[in-house]
Amino acid sequence: xxxxxxxxxxxxxxxxxxxxxxxxxxxxxxxxxxxxxxxxxxxxxxxxxxxxxxxxxxxxxxxxxxxxxxxxxxxxxxxxxxxxxxxxxxxxxxxxxxxxxxxxxxxxxxxxxxxxxxxxxxxxxxxxxxxx
Numbered sequence: 001x002x003x004x005x006x007x008x009x010x011x012x013x014x015x016x017x018x019x020x021x022x023x024x025x026x027x028x029x030x031x032x033x034x035x036x037x038x039x040x041x042x043x044x045x046x047x048x049x050x051x052x053x054x055x056x057x058x059x060x061x062x063x064x065x066x067x068x069x070x071x072x073x074x075x076x077x078x079x080x081x082x083x084x085x086x087x088x089x090x091x092x093x094x095x096x097x098x099x100x101x102x103x104x105x106x107x108x109x110x111x112x113x114x115x116x117x118x119x120x121x122x123x124x125x126x127x128x129x130x131x132x
Contacts, residue, residue: 054085062082063106063125074106075095079092089111091111093109102128104126108123
């Protein structure tokens, strides 16, 4: 026969106390907040990388356009804007003389906003004068 003490012990062990439930909820809440912070940080980094990638593509496309243009020397401080990936990108071309008169250094800077001081991407290439 089952005695009263055994029944009392089994009855006590059938559920969680209020303190245990509150502690478990606090642990899961802290873990959830930390997980949301990591997800937000990851999203911001991916957005930044995507922005850098598109800006580099714009700069590369503009450098190709400069290399196809046959005017010599290339024009300095040319500016423009181009649409890519649903955004407007602002580019500026800087031409730097080199020691060789038949060679120019071209820096293509790309910004997301025209007034930004910092560039989103910057590429440099060398352009040689075509010999007739």
